[in-house]
Amino acid sequence: MAESRRKVRRTGRNKKVFSLAAANAALPLVAEFTEEAVSQLDSLRKNYQLDLSHNQISIPEHALLEVEHILLRWSARIAALGAYPKGYFTVDFQSVDPQMLYCWTMGEETITHTHRVWENFSHRRPLVESSDRTQEHMKWVN
Numbered sequence: 001m002a003e004s005r006r007k008v009r010r011t012g013r014n015k016k017v018f019s020l021a022a023a024n025a026a027l028p029l030v031a032e033f034t035e036e037a038v039s040q041l042d043s044l045r046k047n048y049q050l051d052l053s054h055n056q057i058s059i060p061e062h063a064l065l066e067v068e069h070i071l072l073r074w075s076a077r078i079a080a081l082g083a084y085p086k087g088y089f090t091v092d093f094q095s096v097d098p099q100m101l102y103c104w105t106m107g108e109e110t111i112t113h114t115h116r117v118w119e120n121f122s123h124r125r126p127l128v129e130s131s132d133r134t135q136e137h138m139k140w141v142n
Helices: 002-007 020-047 061-080 127-133 135-140
Strands: 008-010 017-018 084-086 090-093 100-105 113-116
Touching: 017 020, 017 090, 020 061, 020 090, 020 100, 061 084
Parallel strands: none
Antiparallel strands: 008 017, 084 090, 090 100, 100 113
16 A cells, blocks of 8 residues: 555546556546446436337436436546546556556456546557557656
């Protein structure tokens, strides 16, 4: 536990700087929070089956509020870990390089991709490719 604390630094508010090992160590909780949210959304969807046969889509306002609550709770739980909740069940972790994020999405067992802070999910690169691009990020390591 003490070793993982040394690998994770706070950067203000609840955001942290993660080593790759520390980000991967956080994934079981991230996956648990994500699975809970997906299960809640699936239950909600089943409770409000849509009648698409008549092209009528009517979702009750309280159901939309429940969806919003589930997604906001998931986002808050991810942010409390020091990570960045992105899109639908995608999470970014600030790496030691202030310009690079580790990127995880639902269904992945480990972090295998990165992207720059100004990029998004569509710009993801495999970790190997990212590390081959430059060693400039090493200047940030003490």
